[in-house]
Amino acid sequence: MGKPNDLVQGTLDLLILRTLSPQPMHGWAIAKRIQQLSSEVLQVQQGSLYPALHRLEQQGWIEAKWAESETGRQAKFYSLTAAGRGQLEKETANWNRLSAAIDLIVTEA
Amino acid sequence: MRWLTQLRMRMQMLFQRGRAGAQLDEELRFHLEQQIAENIAAGMNSDEARFAALRAFGNPALLREQARAAWSWTWLELLWRDICYGARTLKRSPGFAAIAILVMALGIGANVAMFTVVRSVLLKPLPFLEPDRLVALYEHSSDDQFPYNDIAGGVFAEWREQNRSFSSLSLLGEAQLNLAGAAGQFPERLRGVSCTWNLLSTLGVKPALGRDFTAADDQPSANGTVLLSWGLWKRRFGGDPAILNQTIHLNRQSYTVIGIMPAWFAYPDASTQLWTPIYHDKPAQTMATLDSHQFQSVGRLKPGITAAQGVADLSVITRRLHDQHLNDPFISKAANIHPLLEGMVGDIKGPLYFLFAATSCVLLIACLNVANLLVARAAARRKELAIRSALGGGRLRLLRERLMESFLLSAAGGSLGLLLAYGAVQWLVRTRQDLGRVEAIHVDGVVALFTVGLIVTCALFAGLIASWTVRDKRLFASLQDSARSSSGGQAHTGMRRALLAAEVGLTVVLLVAAGLLLKSYARLRSSDMGCATQNVLTMRLTLFGGRYGEPAQLVNFYSALLTRVRALPGVEAAGFVQAVPGQGYWEDEGFAVVEHPPLPQGRLQYAMLRGADPGYFAAMGIPMLRGHTFDANRQLDQANQTVISESFAKQYFPGEDPLGKHLRTLGAGAHGYEIVGVVGDTRYSVAEDPRPMQYYPLSAGLWNNGTLVIRSAHDVEQMALPVQRVVQELDRDLPVSDVLTMDQLLGKSTLDASFDATLLAAFAALSLLLAGVGLFGVLSYIVAQRTSEIGIRIALGAQREQVLRQMLFDGLRPALFGLAFGLAASVGAAQLIRSMLYGTQPLDPAVFAAVAGTLLLVAALACIAPAWRASRLDPMRALRTE
Numbered sequence: 001m002g003k004p005n006d007l008v009q010g011t012l013d014l015l016i017l018r019t020l021s022p023q024p025m026h027g028w029a030i031a032k033r034i035q036q037l038s039s040e041v042l043q044v045q046q047g048s049l050y051p052a053l054h055r056l057e058q059q060g061w062i063e064a065k066w067a068e069s070e071t072g073r074q075a076k077f078y079s080l081t082a083a084g085r086g087q088l089e090k091e092t093a094n095w096n097r098l099s100a101a102i103d104l105i106v107t108e109a
Numbered sequence: 110m111r112w113l114t115q116l117r118m119r120m121q122m123l124f125q126r127g128r129a130g131a132q133l134d135e136e137l138r139f140h141l142e143q144q145i146a147e148n149i150a151a152g153m154n155s156d157e158a159r160f161a162a163l164r165a166f167g168n169p170a171l172l173r174e175q176a177r178a179a180w181s182w183t184w185l186e187l188l189w190r191d192i193c194y195g196a197r198t199l200k201r202s203p204g205f206a207a208i209a210i211l212v213m214a215l216g217i218g219a220n221v222a223m224f225t226v227v228r229s230v231l232l233k234p235l236p237f238l239e240p241d242r243l244v245a246l247y248e249h250s251s252d253d254q255f256p257y258n259d260i261a262g263g264v265f266a267e268w269r270e271q272n273r274s275f276s277s278l279s280l281l282g283e284a285q286l287n288l289a290g291a292a293g294q295f296p297e298r299l300r301g302v303s304c305t306w307n308l309l310s311t312l313g314v315k316p317a318l319g320r321d322f323t324a325a326d327d328q329p330s331a332n333g334t335v336l337l338s339w340g341l342w343k344r345r346f347g348g349d350p351a352i353l354n355q356t357i358h359l360n361r362q363s364y365t366v367i368g369i370m371p372a373w374f375a376y377p378d379a380s381t382q383l384w385t386p387i388y389h390d391k392p393a394q395t396m397a398t399l400d401s402h403q404f405q406s407v408g409r410l411k412p413g414i415t416a417a418q419g420v421a422d423l424s425v426i427t428r429r430l431h432d433q434h435l436n437d438p439f440i441s442k443a444a445n446i447h448p449l450l451e452g453m454v455g456d457i458k459g460p461l462y463f464l465f466a467a468t469s470c471v472l473l474i475a476c477l478n479v480a481n482l483l484v485a486r487a488a489a490r491r492k493e494l495a496i497r498s499a500l501g502g503g504r505l506r507l508l509r510e511r512l513m514e515s516f517l518l519s520a521a522g523g524s525l526g527l528l529l530a531y532g533a534v535q536w537l538v539r540t541r542q543d544l545g546r547v548e549a550i551h552v553d554g555v556v557a558l559f560t561v562g563l564i565v566t567c568a569l570f571a572g573l574i575a576s577w578t579v580r581d582k583r584l585f586a587s588l589q590d591s592a593r594s595s596s597g598g599q600a601h602t603g604m605r606r607a608l609l610a611a612e613v614g615l616t617v618v619l620l621v622a623a624g625l626l627l628k629s630y631a632r633l634r635s636s637d638m639g640c641a642t643q644n645v646l647t648m649r650l651t652l653f654g655g656r657y658g659e660p661a662q663l664v665n666f667y668s669a670l671l672t673r674v675r676a677l678p679g680v681e682a683a684g685f686v687q688a689v690p691g692q693g694y695w696e697d698e699g700f701a702v703v704e705h706p707p708l709p710q711g712r713l714q715y716a717m718l719r720g721a722d723p724g725y726f727a728a729m730g731i732p733m734l735r736g737h738t739f740d741a742n743r744q745l746d747q748a749n750q751t752v753i754s755e756s757f758a759k760q761y762f763p764g765e766d767p768l769g770k771h772l773r774t775l776g777a778g779a780h781g782y783e784i785v786g787v788v789g790d791t792r793y794s795v796a797e798d799p800r801p802m803q804y805y806p807l808s809a810g811l812w813n814n815g816t817l818v819i820r821s822a823h824d825v826e827q828m829a830l831p832v833q834r835v836v837q838e839l840d841r842d843l844p845v846s847d848v849l850t851m852d853q854l855l856g857k858s859t860l861d862a863s864f865d866a867t868l869l870a871a872f873a874a875l876s877l878l879l880a881g882v883g884l885f886g887v888l889s890y891i892v893a894q895r896t897s898e899i900g901i902r903i904a905l906g907a908q909r910e911q912v913l914r915q916m917l918f919d920g921l922r923p924a925l926f927g928l929a930f931g932l933a934a935s936v937g938a939a940q941l942i943r944s945m946l947y948g949t950q951p952l953d954p955a956v957f958a959a960v961a962g963t964l965l966l967v968a969a970l971a972c973i974a975p976a977w978r979a980s981r982l983d984p985m986r987a988l989r990t991e
Contacts, residue, residue: 027136028143046140047172050133054179058122060114066132069139071146076136083111 012044012052014095017080017088020062024079026069027053053078061087122181133176141166195513205486206518208882209479213522213567215875216475218529219468221560225534227465229550230454236373236549237449238313239409244416245452246278246406246423248441251431252713257445260404262396264427264441268406271426274419275408279308282404284390285651285814286383287844288345289358298651298844299341301359301383303390309336311409312376319353319368326367327386329393333364336384339372359383361654361842375548377405377453399430400439407449420446438713439699454545460865463942467622467872470615472563474876476570477612478883483515483575484605485890508576515572516565523564527557541864574608605887610927612883616876617931617964618938623873624956625939625949626866632948633859638690639791639799641730644825645851647689650836650843651814660810664744666839667807670817671722673835679821679828684725685807687815690791691855695719700803702761703771703781716757716801717793718774720812725804726752726788728818736768736786739806748806751782755790757801772803795859796947816847826850865945877967880927884971888920892979899979900987913980920972921965928964932957 019025019033030053031044056062061084069075080088122129141162148158166172177183199206234240247257248264265280272278281304290296306327315321316336326334335357337346346352356363364385375381387404388396395401410419423444431442447455487494494507531552538550657663667685674683688695699715701708708714723739725731739750751772758767771781782805790799805811819828829848836845849857856863892899899912939951949956 026139028140031140045167046137047167047175050137050172050176051179054133054176058115058118058179058181060111060118063114071143073139073142074135075139076132081111081114083114 011095012048013056014088014091015042015044016049016052016056017061017084017091020078020080021085021088024065024067024077026075026077028075030078056084060084119181123185126182126186129180130177133173137169137172137176191509191513192517194510195517198514199517202486205482209482209518210521210525212475212478212879213519214525214529216468216472217519217523217526217560217563217567218533219526219872220465220472220563221526221530221556222533222537223461223465223468224559225530225552225556226537226550227461228555230544230546231450231458231461233549235450235453240449242410242412243312243449244408244410244419245447245449246408247445247447248402248427249424249443249445250402251438251440251442251711257447258441259402260406261399261402261440262391262404263399264430265404265406266397267426267430268423268444272419272422274411274414274422276411277307277311278406278408279305279311280387280404280406281305281308281377282387282391284383284385286359286385287361287651287653287842288383289361289842296842296844297345298649298846299382300380301385302377302381303385303387305388306386308384308407311407313409314371314374314376316368317371318350319366321368322384322386327388329389331386331389333359333362333389334367334386335359335364336368336370337366338370338374338382341382342369359385360651361656373548375546378545379542379548399434400437402439402441407452416446416448420444435710438711439715457545457861460861460945463945464865464868467619467869470619471872471876472567474612474615474879476567477574477608477615478879479515479518479567480571480574481605481608481612481883481886483511483571484608485886487511487575488890511576512568512572515575516568519564519567519571523560523567527552527560530556530560541860543860574604577604605890606923609880609883609887609923610930612876612880613924613927613964613968614931614934616873616880617928617960618935619869619873619876620960620963621932621935621956622938622942623866623869624960625942625946625951625953626862626869628953628956629945629947629949630859630862630866633795633862634855636792636795636948638795638855639731639789640690640851641820642851642855644821644823645729646819646821646825646828646832646848647692647816647851647854648829648832648848649814649816649846652840652843653813656840657813660745663813664808664810667722670835670839671724673839674817674819674832675724677828677831677835679831680819681822682724682728682820684722684728684818685815686721686725686729686818687719687812688793689729689816689818689851689854690793691795691851691858692793692816694793698774698803700772700774703773714761716761716803719802719804720807720809720815721752721804722807725807725818728820730820731791732789734787734789736784738786739808740785741808743806744808745810748809749782750785750806752786752788752804753784754788754799754802754804756799757803758787760801795855796862862945862947877964880924880964881967881971884920884924884968885975887923888916888972888975891919892916892975895979896982896987899982900984903982904984904988909980912982913976916976916979917969917972920976921968924964924968924972928961931964932961935960 015034016030019030019037025033027046027049031046031049034042034044053062057064057078061081062078063081064076064078066074067077144162144165145155145158148161149155153161177186235243237243246260246268248260249256250258260280262280265278269278281302284301284303286299286301288297288299306322306324309315309321317339319336322334322336325331337352342348342352350369352366353368354365356365358364370384395403408419410416423446427441427444431440434440451458494502498504498507534550534552537544538547541547652663652666657666671683671685674680694717696718697715698718699713701714721739723741726733726738734755736752738752739748743750753767753772761767762770767784767787770784772784773781788804791802792799807815817832819825819832821828833845833848836843847854903909903912935957936952943951
């Protein structure tokens with residue numbers, strides 16, 4: 001249960017930002033959402049999720065607010081900040097470039 | 110605006126960390142509950158659902174750690190945790206903590222206090238404009254006896270006219286000023302300075318109120334003008350600006366107050382309260398003479414001119430004067446220069462640095478002692494440390510804890526030390542107003558920084574020494590020998606012994622230095638002044654103004670005063686002299702013996718000079734060796750007798766009878782004086798050998814100031830008031846100053862020596878105590894470690910005396926090593942303080958022997974209790990201890 005390596009960590013940040021882009025969500029929902037959208041391929045461990053969320057919050061890309069959840073209990077909802085949207089665009093572009101490059105190598109070779 | 114958000118987050122994390130922690134817990138709990146809810150929805154029962162969720166969740170403590178690691182200020186949190194842990198550890202042994210903190214406080218406090226003084230007095234630049242261009246100037250006497258001699262008025266005038274190296278030159282001379290009492294105030298004698306009008310502009314200082322002198326003020330024909338010190342203005346004139354342009358009376362002459370100096374201004378020293386123009390005050394003849402050395406000078410070098418160039422320039426001018434007047438050997442042949450700061454504090458530089466070095470030694474000893482205590486604790490906690498590192502405690506982490514502990518100790522000690530230093534500095538400033546630049550001594554930001562630096566240094570020093578002994582490799586061994594440590598601890602005390610030896614060595618150096626200084630001081634105080642020192646009262650008088658303008662008026666005053674004082678009940682004898690023994694060099698004068706052939710050109714012949722009344726020798730208890738004292742009936746021009754001292758007779762009349770010979774002085778009143786008596790030698794300063802002295806009759810009317818001497822059978826201090834009343838009856842406006850018994854006067858003149866010796870003795874005593882405590886601690890520890898071994902040996906029949914001897918030897922060995930090393934180092938240190946010694950050799954065997962004896966005695970005392978305890982061990986109980 002060591003620290004996630006750089007590639008995974010960078011990717012996790014992108015996934016979280018992307019997941020939060022339509023609407024604010026709490027941690028558990030983010031994990032669920034990523035799991036659903038990836039058709040159960042990507043399982044985000046709590047041990048990675050919460051440190052990542054707190055780090056993104058410290059960096060000012062997402063902000064947190066306590067609000068009532070769907071079960072009526074208080075939960076910490078994260079939402080994208082303006083800076084976070086910019087960061088999401090940058091990271092998406094990065095990812096596209098990277099994955100296209102990897103794709104090229106994998107399919108051509 | 111992202112940086113703003115980040116800043117806000119950082120502040121939140123710093124100040125609302127507890128809340129953030131609670132929220133994190135809440136967030137994680139929510140996650141868990143959601144998972145449980147989902148599991149139940151998937152059909153598990155509630156217990157099953159909870160366990161499954163917890164399993165998936167992993168280690169919550171670790172998760173919390175990882176999330177927190179993403180926050181800012183984690184390092185601060187860790188630091189705080191270390192501090193708390195360290196504080197808790199220390200709290201568990203409050204005795205140890207208290208001793209260590211106190212030791213550190215004394216060490217750091219003494220150092221900070223000395224640093225404050227050294228920095229303020231020696232290191233801070235003078236508070237003048239471009240102080241590095243300011244220099245103090247001196248004459249270099251033609252016989253090379255006085256390379257830094259005072260300056261003659263005429264020589265200064267030539268310097269000022271002809272030099273090409275100085276943008277301005279100023280002259281100043283001491284002036285004792287009687288400030289007349291106006292409207293119910295007492296008359297008061299003040300220390301003032303007569304200076305050329307440009308003194309303040311040379312220094313680059315302006316008065317706080319009013320104006321500076323102008324060239325027009327500094328002339329014999331000008332009206333009197335005066336600048337007041339801030340302190341005098343506040344004290345005597347209530348800080349009222351209306352005093353400007355008012356007239357005050359100094360020495361019965363009127364002076365207009367033209368300005369008030371700033372409060373910080375203290376030149377040439379802190380006791381100067383008035384400044385007046387010198388050419389207005391002093392007779393034109395004094396200002397023109399080339400051979401009467403009585404003034405100081407300060408100059409500002411032109412930009413780009415070095416001090417060496419400046420001194421060469423002035424030397425050429427002086428040499429020319431010397432060559433033009435070859436018949437007058439009292440005209441100097443060269444000039445000399447000091448940076449102004451050096452000129453003001455040069456004489457206290459050595460002792461101050463020496464005391465600073467001594468306090469550094471004390472601090473080093475304190476650090477060694479704390480390191481020693483920490484090593485002892487580390488040894489006692491070896492098993493705990495071994496277990497922790499076996500469980501994966503990082504080496505760095507353990508080191509950090511150890512350092513944190515020593516850091517806490519030295520931080521607490523340092524804070525306490527800063528308070529001590531503040532108190533010590535206040536005390537010093539109060540008691541030593543005579544020190545140069547004492548007004549500049551303050552505890553300030555730099556001193557606080559220095560304290561912080563010391564704290565960190567001490568913490569690292571003590572902490573690292575202690576950590577060094579706790580090395581991993583040996584740690585695990587301690588787990589293995591846990592069952593029966595029959596000879597345990599033996600190997601681990603090596604470090605402590607080495608530390609102790611170093612401590613003892615430093616202590617010996619301090620003890621030797623203190624011993625030498627104390628002995629010097631004792632020598633000083635017991636040095637034979639050549640006169641009575643018990644039951645003698647002295648007080649100074651200065652007669653000024655129209656009432657004493659004529660010599661006859663002076664003579665009449667003295668004779669009236671002495672007649673009335675001698676008539677007071679209780680007064681055994683009274684006399685009047687320019688300066689009593691111990692009051693300083695004062696004055697000398699060249700002379701020729703009428704009966705001798707003239708001296709070859711360029712040869713000097715001079716001796717110290719005093720004006721005295723006929724009864725002075727008897728009153729002061731100076732023995733009349735041959736002949737008799739002055740004839741009381743000869744006055745003014747008739748007073749043509751002189752009395753010489755024994756060494757005068759030996760030096761200038763070897764193998765002949767001086768009585769009946771005649772002296773002719775080179776100065777004023779150049780007629781012959783017949784030698785009528787020879788008296789015993791006296792010392793002008795406690796630390797100086799007697800010099801040849803010539804006494805002239807007070808009744809010649811040449812002296813307007815001096816010391817009244819009163820001798821009484823007992824309680825001479827009680828005579829002070831009646832005598833002062835007599836003075837007041839004779840002249841209501843005449844202030845009396847420096848009312849001191851001879852004992853007090855000599856005590857004051859040996860203040861420096863007693864101060865240095867006392868401080869150093871205190872430091873040495875402190876070090877000795879620390880070393881003693883250290884020895885006691887180490888031997889107690891060794892005995893405790895070897896309890897079972899000793900028990901076995903006693904059970905096997907070892908003699909108790911044998912055990913006692915061996916334990917004593919064990920404890921004393923580091924002391925012996927330290928003593929040998931310390932004595933060797935002392936030989937070097939003693940050479941360094943050679944200049945502070947008086948009548949004592951740097952390698953004084955008595956002092957060295959006494960130090961060695963004291964140290965061994967203290968060491969034995971420190972060791973005897975643990976050793977005795979070891980020899981009295983009950984073998985059965987000792988074997989059962991583990």
